[in-house]
Every structure is written in C-alpha cells, then in structure tokens.
Amino acid sequence: MMKKLAVLGCGVVGSGVVELFEKNKNLIQKRSGMELEMAYILDLRDFPDKPYANKIVKDLQVILNDPDVAVVAECMGGVEPAFTFVKSCLEAGKSVATSNKELVASKGDILLQTAKENHCNFFFEASVGGAIPIIRPLHKCLIANEFSAVAGILNGTTNFILNKMITADMDFSSALKLAQEKGYAEKDPTADVDGHDACRKICILSSLAFGKHVYPESVPTKGIREVELKDTKFCGQLGYAIKLIARVQMLENGKILPTVMPMAVEEDNLLSQVNGVYNAVMVRGDGIGKAMFYGRGAGKFPTASAVLGDMIEEVQLSDTIPSQTWENVNSTDFIEDFAKFTAKYYFRTSAADIAVLSEIFGAIDEKTISTDEDELIFVTGNVLNRTELEIAMKFLAQKGIQVLAQYPVLTA
Ligand code: NDP
Ligand code: HSE
Numbered sequence: 001m002m003k004k005l006a007v008l009g010c011g012v013v014g015s016g017v018v019e020l021f022e023k024n025k026n027l028i029q030k031r032s033g034m035e036l037e038m039a040y041i042l043d044l045r046d047f048p049d050k051p052y053a054n055k056i057v058k059d060l061q062v063i064l065n066d067p068d069v070a071v072v073a074e075c076m077g078g079v080e081p082a083f084t085f086v087k088s089c090l091e092a093g094k095s096v097a098t099s100n101k102e103l104v105a106s107k108g109d110i111l112l113q114t115a116k117e118n119h120c121n122f123f124f125e126a127s128v129g130g131a132i133p134i135i136r137p138l139h140k141c142l143i144a145n146e147f148s149a150v151a152g153i154l155n156g157t158t159n160f161i162l163n164k165m166i167t168a169d170m171d172f173s174s175a176l177k178l179a180q181e182k183g184y185a186e187k188d189p190t191a192d193v194d195g196h197d198a199c200r201k202i203c204i205l206s207s208l209a210f211g212k213h214v215y216p217e218s219v220p221t222k223g224i225r226e227v228e229l230k231d232t233k234f235c236g237q238l239g240y241a242i243k244l245i246a247r248v249q250m251l252e253n254g255k256i257l258p259t260v261m262p263m264a265v266e267e268d269n270l271l272s273q274v275n276g277v278y279n280a281v282m283v284r285g286d287g288i289g290k291a292m293f294y295g296r297g298a299g300k301f302p303t304a305s306a307v308l309g310d311m312i313e314e315v316q317l318s319d320t321i322p323s324q325t326w327e328n329v330n331s332t333d334f335i336e337d338f339a340k341f342t343a344k345y346y347f348r349t350s351a352a353d354i355a356v357l358s359e360i361f362g363a364i365d366e367k368t369i370s371t372d373e374d375e376l377i378f379v380t381g382n383v384l385n386r387t388e389l390e391i392a393m394k395f396l397a398q399k400g401i402q403v404l405a406q407y408p409v410l411t412a
Contacts, residue, residue: 003315004039004069008085009076010047010056012183013099017053017073017311028177032312037071060085064092064108071314072084073307073385074098083107089121090114095317097310099126099303102191103199106344109213109328116320123310123324128201128281129154130156135308138208145285147209151410152281153274154201156298157185158224158244163275166232184277184298194393195244195260197224202246205281206258207326209248212334215259220338222261223224230406231348234377240346241272242266245410255336257341263410264346264379269412272295283378300343348377350402360395379409382410 009385021028021038022334023058026173029035040063041055063069072089074096076082082103086096091114115122125135131153138147151161154161157179176193179185184192191197199221206214224244232242243265247256248382265272270292279297284290296302321382349357351374357364363381370376384392396403 002037002340004034004037005071005311006040006069007073010041010298013303014075016300017307020301020304021308049207064088069094071095071311073311074100079103081105086111087114090118090120093120094119095314096305097123099307101127101200105203105216112325119319121314121320123314125310126303126306127189129281130205130278130297131305132293134281134293143286143323145287147285148250149284150205150209152269153243153279154199154246155192155244156279157275165229173363183398185302193223193329195221195226198244199260202248202258202260206248210256212327212329218332218335219258221299224262227262235368237263238367242256252335255334257336262407263373264407265407265410342383342385344383346407346409348405349374352376354400359394
C-alpha cells in the first residue's frame, strides 16, 4: 500500500529532504519494502520554478486531513508554530521526524509523551550532529551501556569559523558570512556563535543518555565570540586545539554536569582533529569504553539524509518504540552546580615569574611560551575546581599578573 510523506518548511533542510527522496526514491522503496510518495510540502512561499511546485500547500489541515499521510518531517525551525504543528500531527497519529533542536531541547518531553499516547513516533536524528547517526546508536546499539560521558563538537558553523580563522587567516565575520552562504548557520547566527545551538544539542544527548529532560537554562554556556586568533596559535604550539566543546559528565555523586564552552583539546584526543563543518561525538559507556561518531554536522543533504532515515523507519513502525524517550521532571536536582566543574587550564597572562605561577597553581606544565609583547602562555599542572581557580585568579591579581585569556583543557 502506498504511504504518503509530508514536509513542513522548504528551506535548506526541507528542500534537501524532498530532493534527496526524489533522487533516491527507487533505492529507498527497494530497501524499505514500502511504496512511498512525497505528497505535500508546507511553506509560506511558493516555488514556481521547482519540480515540486505542485506539492506546495499553505494549510496544515490538508496534511492532517489526509489519512494516507503516515509521516511528517518538521524542518521549519523555532519553537512556534513548530511545536503546535508537530503536536497536531502526532495527535492525528502521524509520526514526526524533525531537524529542529530548539524544539526537541525545549519541548521534547511533551512531544515524546504525545507520540506515545497516539501510538506513533517522534524522531530527531538530524537535530544533533547533522548527518551523524548518534541518537539511534545511543538508545539502540548502546542500549546495554551505563553512560559516564558524552562530549563533542556539535556545531558546524563555529567549527567552520574557527578552522577558517586558523587555516585561511579569515576574519571572524567573513568566516561567518561564508558559513551562512553554505546554509550551515541558524536563522539567527548568534545561536551558533554564542553556543546556544550546541547547548540545545547537549541537552538532547544528556536527556537521552541519562533519562531526564535537561533544559537549556540548566547548562552553563559560552560561545566562541571571545576566542582570539593568537590563542588558537599558541594553543597549537603547546599541543592543543581550541574547540567549542559540548559535554555532559556523570559525576561520582550520581549527578550530571552538562557544559558548553571553548576548551583547549589535547592533540592526542581525536576531537582536536575535527575541522571545518565536521562534527564528532565521543560517548563513554561501561560496555564500550569509548566510541566516536564523526561526519558532516550541517548542510542541506547531510541533514536531509538523517531526516529521511527517521521518516523511513517511522513508516515501517506500527507503534511507539520504547527506547527513545526520557522523563519529564520538575526538578533540576540531578544536575550538578557548575562550581563542581574541574579542569586543568590554558592561560595567557602578562609576563610573570614561573616560580610564582607554580606556587599559585601548585604546578605548571614545563612547556611555556614567552612573547615579544611580554605575554606568557602556560598550562596549569594540576586539575583545579572552580573555587581553586577563583583563589588562583585572586593571587594573580594581587601579584599584578593580568589574565588575558583562559581556557579549560579537555583531556583524553
Ligand atoms: P530555513 O530557514 O532554510 O528553512 C525553514 C523554512 O521553513 C523556510 O522555507 C521558512 O519559510 C519555512 N517556514 C517558517 N515558518 C513557517 C510556517 N509557519 N509555515 C510554513 N513554513 C514556514 O532553515 P533550515 O532549513 O536551515 O533549518 C530548519 C531547521 O533545521 C532548524 O531548526 C535548524 O536549526 C535545523 N537544522 C539545520 C541545519 C542546516 O544545516 N541548515 C542542520 C541541522 C538542523 P521562510 O523562509 O519564508 O520563513
Ligand atoms: N547551525 C547548526 C550548525 C546547524 O552549524 O551546526 C546544524 O545543526
């Protein structure tokens, strides 16, 4: 029997879903064993020059009222009207696949529950890591693991910008403009630059890995706006790469600590080698040890590939799958305070006596850089918690040593 598909939003991702489906339709039908048709595309605009112009609709009711529509892809972005539209589809028994991380991070618990109540599915593989399969591996292939950490480069735009700044000597705004032209950036690119997009993604991975909804407000988040080119170069000389790292750790007390911030990544950590629009996610579990997932983190067809993967699985399912879910919780007691964050630190300071620094930090690494501009670059020898860091900063100030840049180190 023929099943119909529909797409909400015909922008970068939505048009990719339609075009990739049409291109590989025969292959998809053969592999899935289903006869499928891309029946409707909802958008505010018309696309008179496109081969799919006759599929454009303006009213969601057309899709909701067609009983043959089994699966809908939401690729509009934002929370509203995406939330209302997705909820209506699920209430009508139609499964939904979305690329919209803002929607999943803020309303995932409600939508998963709605899907369950209506015996359909709410999938979001494309919402984290673009093309990379990470949602399905976490709740299916790795179902037997207790997770202790998930860490990754989860934003293609910022990784692309940092890479262009370092390798092509491009300034920040030109690199951002190029990322926008390539369709990587969010509608409001401050979401990329200030870390909110990576924050939404680590919320989704944290919720899935640890079973309770983590909202963006609970995640200390810092973007790449203040990253200076000179620090990317000094870091390189000391054997690190500055990357925007989204991470969640399970601490010994059983609480989780999600964070998003630029970190100095050791060069023997694979994450330090992830460049351009590529993303990577490292998962630590008691069965697997460590596993790494890598691929294009943004862009039209990489993201469309993930959305279509979800849609095709959803067409084949006759009920909600139990593994891809998390609890809706009112408390944030399971999330540790940022005060408990620990790391070694990369510092760039005004010129300073190494013996004094060693005293302040307990120890500093042997390799340091002194610049012609009377700056000193070093990495602390010991792991510091936030209180120890604050005390050290006070001592530095007392000694008249100015802190010019500071990044926590991500160790392997
Ligand atoms: P675009 O802005 O390119 O596309 C969104 C489309 O939805 C536009 O055509 C827009 O129309 C349409 N739209 C907006 N509101 C409505 C509405 N009320 N009714 C009908 N259509 C509407 O965004 P992207 O394709 O880049 O992103 C879509 C989602 O996917 C976002 O959540 C994004 O974060 C996510 N994503 C994007 C990736 C990428 O590489 N671009 C990768 C992974 C995820 P109009 O232009 O007229 O407003
Ligand atoms: N703006 C996002 C990024 C799109 O650059 O990673 C993919 O989620």
